Amino acid sequence: MANQMFCFQCEQTAKSMGCTGGAGVCGKKADTANLQDELTDSLIALARTMDGKDRPEKADHLMVDGLFTTVTNVSFDNESLKGLEEEILRLVDEFNPVVESFDIHGMWLTEHEDIRSLKSLILFGLRGMAAYAHHARVLGYVDPKVNDFFFEGMRAVGSNLDADALLTLVLKLGEINLACMALLDQANTETYGTPVPTTVDLTIEKGPFIVITGHDLHDLKLLLEQTQGKGINIYTHGEMLPAHAYPQLKAYPHLKGNFGTAWQNQQKEFAEIPGPVLFTTNCLMPVRPSYADRVFTTSVVAYPEMVHIGEAKDFTPVIEKALELGGYSEDQSLTGINGGTQVTTGFGHGTVLSVADTVIDAVKGGDISHFFLVGGCDGARPGRNYYTDFVKQTPADSIILTLACGKYRFNDLDLGTIGGLPRIMDMGQCNDAYSAIQVAVALADAFGCGVNELPLSMVLSWYEQKAVCILLTLLYLGIKNIYLGPTLPAFISPGVLDLLVKNYNIHPTTTPEEDLQVILG
Known part of the structure; x- marks a missing residue:
């Protein structure tokens, strides 16, 4: 066995x-x-x-x-x-x-x-x-x-x-x-305060730096405290990006920007990086020799022969490695997957609901025709370009709400604004599906209808188990017509799938063109 x-x-x-x-x-x-x-x-x-x-x-x-x-x-x-x-x-x-x-x-x-x-x-x-x-x-x-x-x-x-x-x-x-x-x-x-809309730069400045990845904001706060005044810049990666929107975290001037793109690109993007990487949660891939001496883990994350930071959360080994490696000798102008040099985050329910009247008026006035929640867990399987193409093909009068690491497929696109609001709004980490739910419920209340009657469509990608519990929450709330891809879970039997399709009308994703045609009629 x-x-x-x-x-x-x-x-x-x-x-x-x-x-x-x-x-x-x-x-x-x-x-x-x-x-x-x-x-x-x-x-x-x-x-x-x-x-x-x-x-x-x-x-x-x-x-x-x-x-x-x-x-x-x-x-x-x-x-x-x-x-x-x-x-x-x-x-x-x-x-x-x-x-x-x-x-x-x-x-x-x-x-x-x-x-x-x-x-x-x-x-x-x-x-x-x-x-x-x-x-x-x-x-x-x-x-x-x-x-x-x-x-x-x-x-x-x-x-x-x-x-x-x-x-x-x-x-x-x-x-x-x-x-x-x-x-x-x-x-x-x-x-850490209510997230506020924040533009995050993708340039890596010269000098020592640390990349922190995962989801744990507490670990980031401790790292920021321990690196304060040491001449080390901190860059987020992956699901840590939304940390830039929290007032008590963004107050640290050495929290500079975001490094890299989707988590599954780390083996390429971390190769020979002149700075250490701290993994705080999942999304750790097998570590390659080209950067093995620069990987540190903490909490429940662990990989053989990597330095693990224990419960005392003393990040001295990470800090010493950053100073030893020294970072880049010149600023590095990096880009997102689509060539963008900046991304935005911080559109949680606190922000979106604070401008609810503007949003509602835009819908009633015909300026906003549809909302799309496009997000979830990213992965490397072919077919995930679907989400980039889907977002690119959405109507110019629609709003894209996004969350989790699936947003790296398209979050550096500039799709313009509607009524002063950006068309792409990053609501945060995967757990911030809670924000999306709060916004959907508030809109339904404002329009006197159920969530399923809203001009709102959920187009979700899944990879790991947090996507599973979020999907179950949406089903518990009675939300129907969810588009799920790029493949259906292997652990869903034909009998259980039939039950989900009949009760909740779950759709496997097909092509952006076909799915948009069905959604928009």
């Missing part, structure tokens, strides 16, 4: 069916994949052990961090996975040493396809939601009902529940994830 794996949790899974054999498409080796399955088994044991008991806070932390660790592109390090599993099992033994075990690897291969599909939706959705709960917790924000559902959901994954009961839990997960995204939104805005 150590040399064989089965994994179908991400969009790039082999042949759109599942990664098997010795390694996954993400670069995860079979022994690592199997250790993550064993870690999942231990989390099910933990959930069973704590059923009906007064859980210690440590159990909640282990549950969240264990689930987060198994998100795609988080941990490639066997030793850290073993250590986390051992810690979980010690707690299980302390409370109930005879708890019944469960084999998740066996479930992938033997469970009835519809049951397996529904359990996969629950498990993968929990993994995505755990990332949001983790980020909120490090800022001191927790929600007991969110923590409770992690345990309820994991017991369900290891249960004999029928399809109807599992489907109920799938939609409940969507409900709880909405609460979890609201919690993280509250944590971020109360800690």
Whole structure:
């Protein structure tokens, strides 16, 4: 078993069916994949052990961090996975040493396809939601009902529940994830201020610098504090871009701009980079020798032989590497995928709703004909140019709301403005789907209709598990006619897909031309 794996949790899974054999498409080796399955088994044991008991806070932390660790592109390090599993099992033994075990690897291969599909939706959705709960917790924000559902959901994954009961839990997960995204939104805005529209430069100035990637704003704040006055500039990468819009983060003058484009381009863009890269969450790809001495990890992110910054969050090794490498000798004028030299961010619900009257008047006056939410997780599979082409072909009187890393396909385009508002509005990270939901609900209230009656279309890309929990939240809210691509999840069985199509009219993406014609009539 150590040399064989089965994994179908991400969009790039082999042949759109599942990664098997010795390694996954993400670069995860079979022994690592199997250790993550064993870690999942231990989390099910933990959930069973704590059923009906007064859980210690440590159990909640282990549950969240264990689930987060198994998100795609988080941990490639066997030793850290073993250590986390051992810690979980010690707690299980302390409370109930005879708890019944469960084999998740066996479930992938033997469970009835519809049951397996529904359990996969629950498990993968929990993994995505755990990332949001983790980020909120490090800022001191927790929600007991969110923590409770992690345990309820994991017991369900290891249960004999029928399809109807599992489907109920799938939609409940969507409900709880909405609460979890609201919690993280509250944590971020109360800690760092309400995001404001901000233009971010793509030029890298000469001199020492550090690139920080991932999603954890707390890690960025600590890095900014520790580098203050040291002559080191900080550049965001990937999902860290929206950090520039938070007042208490943008106040640091050495938070300069954004480096690189989409996360899946890192092996090329980080090659021989004269500065270190700090990974705070997922989106770590197998590290190549050309920049292996410059990669640092922290939190649950881990990769063999890379320097890991522990709980003390002392970033001295990163800082010393930045000073040693020295950065570029001259300013580097970099561009986005489409040649743009700047991108904007900061159009969260606080900003958009503050100009709601302007938006509503523009719709009523015919200046805005349609809203498109185009965003989600990016990836390397062919076909993702669909999203760039789709945005380029949207009507000139439409607004593009975007979020998550899928925006790197088009966020450097200049599509002009409508009524003083830019046509492309970056709402933030993937968890800021909460902002999009708040805007949609507010517009529906203003026009006296349901969200599904708005001139609003959602065209989403998915890659990993946070996209799964967001999709389940949208389904819980009853939102229909979502376009999803570039491929449908391999873990969705034909029976479950048929259910989603019938109840929610989910559309697989086809071509921009065909989909726009259907959307706009």
